[in-house]
Amino acid sequence: MATVEIERIAGEDDSGLILNMGPQHPSTHGVLRVVLKMDGEYIEEAVPIIGYLHRGTEKIAESETYTQILGYTDRMDYTAAASSNLGWLVAVETLAGIEVPERAQWLRCIVGELGRLAGHLVWIGTHALDIGAMSVFLYAFRARERVLELFEELCGARMTHSVMRPGGFLEEPREPFYEKLESSLDYFIKEINQFDKLLSKNDLWLGRTVDVGVISGDDAIAMGLSGACLRGSGVEWDIRKAEPYAAYDKVEFDIPTGTGKGDVYSRYLLRLEEMRQSVRIMRQVIEHLPPGPVMTDDARVARPDTPRLYTDMEAMINHFWMYIHGFPVPRGETYVAIEAPKGELGFYVVSDGSGKPYRMHVRSPSFVNLQSLPYLVKGRLLADVVSVIGSIDIVLGEIDR
Amino acid sequence: MSIPPPVAADLIHERVKAVLGDRVIAANSLRNYLTIEIAATDLLAVAMALRDDPELRFNFFGDVTAVHWPGESQELEVVYHLRSIPANRRIRIKTRIAAHESVESMAQVWPGADWPEREVYDLMGVNFVNHPDLRRILMDEDYEYHPLRKDFPREGL
Numbered sequence: 001m002a003t004v005e006i007e008r009i010a011g012e013d014d015s016g017l018i019l020n021m022g023p024q025h026p027s028t029h030g031v032l033r034v035v036l037k038m039d040g041e042y043i044e045e046a047v048p049i050i051g052y053l054h055r056g057t058e059k060i061a062e063s064e065t066y067t068q069i070l071g072y073t074d075r076m077d078y079t080a081a082a083s084s085n086l087g088w089l090v091a092v093e094t095l096a097g098i099e100v101p102e103r104a105q106w107l108r109c110i111v112g113e114l115g116r117l118a119g120h121l122v123w124i125g126t127h128a129l130d131i132g133a134m135s136v137f138l139y140a141f142r143a144r145e146r147v148l149e150l151f152e153e154l155c156g157a158r159m160t161h162s163v164m165r166p167g168g169f170l171e172e173p174r175e176p177f178y179e180k181l182e183s184s185l186d187y188f189i190k191e192i193n194q195f196d197k198l199l200s201k202n203d204l205w206l207g208r209t210v211d212v213g214v215i216s217g218d219d220a221i222a223m224g225l226s227g228a229c230l231r232g233s234g235v236e237w238d239i240r241k242a243e244p245y246a247a248y249d250k251v252e253f254d255i256p257t258g259t260g261k262g263d264v265y266s267r268y269l270l271r272l273e274e275m276r277q278s279v280r281i282m283r284q285v286i287e288h289l290p291p292g293p294v295m296t297d298d299a300r301v302a303r304p305d306t307p308r309l310y311t312d313m314e315a316m317i318n319h320f321w322m323y324i325h326g327f328p329v330p331r332g333e334t335y336v337a338i339e340a341p342k343g344e345l346g347f348y349v350v351s352d353g354s355g356k357p358y359r360m361h362v363r364s365p366s367f368v369n370l371q372s373l374p375y376l377v378k379g380r381l382l383a384d385v386v387s388v389i390g391s392i393d394i395v396l397g398e399i400d401r
Numbered sequence: 402m403s404i405p406p407p408v409a410a411d412l413i414h415e416r417v418k419a420v421l422g423d424r425v426i427a428a429n430s431l432r433n434y435l436t437i438e439i440a441a442t443d444l445l446a447v448a449m450a451l452r453d454d455p456e457l458r459f460n461f462f463g464d465v466t467a468v469h470w471p472g473e474s475q476e477l478e479v480v481y482h483l484r485s486i487p488a489n490r491r492i493r494i495k496t497r498i499a500a501h502e503s504v505e506s507m508a509q510v511w512p513g514a515d516w517p518e519r520e521v522y523d524l525m526g527v528n529f530v531n532h533p534d535l536r537r538i539l540m541d542e543d544y545e546y547h548p549l550r551k552d553f554p555r556e557g558l
Contacts, residue, residue: 051539058524059548063555094432221486224462224513235486236403242489243407255404334432335464335482335493346464348480359549363464363482363517371516400539 009037009045016044019382023052027130027386030396034373034385041381046374050367053400061360065326066092066166069360074160076364076398079122081160082115082151083340084398090245091336091347092166096329098301103292104168108246109285110181111154111163112338113278117188118147119341119393120275124195127268127390131208136198143191146184153177166327167296170303182286185279192275200269209265213376213388216262223375224368227343228274229392232267234260239339251284253277264391271393300327326355342366342393362401366394407489410435413457417492420454421447436493441479444496445505451483451492452510459483459492462511465518467525469551475499477527481507503528506535524549 009018022033031052037045057076061069073084086108093100100108125140148158154177155163163169199205215225217233230237238255240248256273258266295302303322304315331353337346343365350359369392376388414435418425424447427438439447451459463482470476475497484491498504506529507514518529519538526547529535537544546553 051541054539056548059553059555221460222462222512224511224517237486238404242404332431333480335434335491337463344463346482348464348466348482350468359466359468361464361466363466367516367520368513371513 009035009047021385023049028389029126029394032370032389032394032396032399034389036382036385038382043377043380043382043385046377046385048370048373050370050396050399053396055401057401058360058362061357063356065355066096066329066357067323067326069357070162070165071160074162076362076401077119077340077342077345077366077395078159078397079395080115080119080341082111082163083119083338083345085162085164086112086115086246087336087338087340087345087347089164089166090338091334091349092329094336095332095334095349095351096166096300096327098167098298099296100168101293101296102247102290104164104294104296105247106250106285106289107169107173107294108164109248109251110282112246113281114147114150116278116341117275118144118151120271120278121147123271123341123390123393124268127387127393128195128199130386130390131205133199133202133205136195139191139194139198143188146187150177150181150184153180165295165301167298167301169294172294178286181282185283188279189276192272192279196272200272206265208383208387209268209391210263211261212264212380212384213391214261214263215372215376219375220262220372223372225343225372226365226368227339227341227393228267228271229343229369229372231255231257231270232260232391233262239337239344243337245336245338247285248281250288251281253281264387267391267393328353328355329357337363340365342395342398343369362398364398364401366392366396367399367401370394370399405487405489410490413488413490413492416454416456417451420450420457434491434493436495438495438497441496441498441502441504444494444507445509447494448481448507448510456488457485458487459485460511461486462507462513462517463491465507465514465521467521467527467549469525469549471551475502477525479504479521479527498527500526503530505530506532508532523547526550 017038019036019038022028023031033049035047057072073088074081076084121140121144125137128136151161152158154173155161217235220230220233234257236255256270258270304319308315329351333350335348337344345365346363348361349357352358377385424443425437429436461484463484465481468478477498479496481494521527523537523539
């Protein structure tokens, strides 16, 4: 894959050193490969090479029902599967015109924010480990374990859970989930404050992150950056506020922009604050969670009640039909974007009126954000590549799809 | 710089019509999403106009993708999703081309279109002219097919 790349950037005079980083390098967070042209310790050119994890999700989606595709979205951003699920469901529900009950909308905020917390905890752990702060990695994964336990309590699965369905939730979460969630929130804040104490004023940390990988707000917009990479440059932009989905228009939260300088430190600082805001959102949801069903009664997507299923032939036929052929979605197209932990996660869905999409396209935030890497590291030291990759916060499962 | 409230949809529609004139072949706002269809030859001019108009300012290149409709004379439909952060509005631009035709690269207008266009070229075989670096991105560079086209089999290759 990369021989052409190496020949191209080496040029004809063959000057400078070509350094290959990845795809098995631990700081590339998966299977990212970067071919670097070096001038001593400085980077002249960086070329990211991706595609090692390409599974053809968009092609597969054309032969699966809308509900089945949900399982594939888990495996895109596997550190925060809940967000990918949510994005896909909002897109399907928009296209099919399915109303989601109020309680499910609020619960989706909890699931979405738990996903964000899990994603950000993986990010801070690996990012700190890359830069050399081993203990933060251990603390972050301990805290993430608590999030995964919450998911386990919610649905039995820890990482790829697909807990939501078109139309709401499969079933109401059991009581211990709420108790455990409520008792965990203070613990999360305590852990986040600990990261803050360990890193934010740490000389080594500041040296590796301040003024590294700088991008201005206008450049960030022009490059299509989203999420923390955009906010870190001082642009206050969050799809949860700009185009609210689930119940985000009913909760209060701030949009942190870090120091606004657009460097690695700014992106670090704002993600820490984002975790605190996630906890703040979850507190409000627990307080205001309205009673009611968690699944719509729209017969197209709602599974018939179990007693009816065993006694009523039509209910059983409906049930079989729904799971074999999927539910029909009206002819049309939609693009829905949500604020995933990594940035703007968009789903473009084209339906031909059947139970399977005619075309499904994912606008994955990591993919678009990663294209800024050559710009961010040009002229910088080799060691800065590591901290810049960490601060873009990529997940290769989402980039390669 | 806080998030601006969305400008009324009608105002944006009116403005887009005023800026683009008869270059718009068709327009609709189904599901509250303004969609315009234009000719592939107008693409660059339309993109510039939408980005630079002081009231619209579609400054954020959201996404580009393509849909394959085999059997039609213009079988590839290229779809762009733009966003205006100042007006908090989105727009979808669609254009149709035949398989052997090409479209102008939007990377000339928004640098962020670079990788998304490479992906569409790779998986769908849409040729973007004036792209800074049009190479395959997800598949191998010596791969012969465009897997997201409808005539590409889903198994057995």
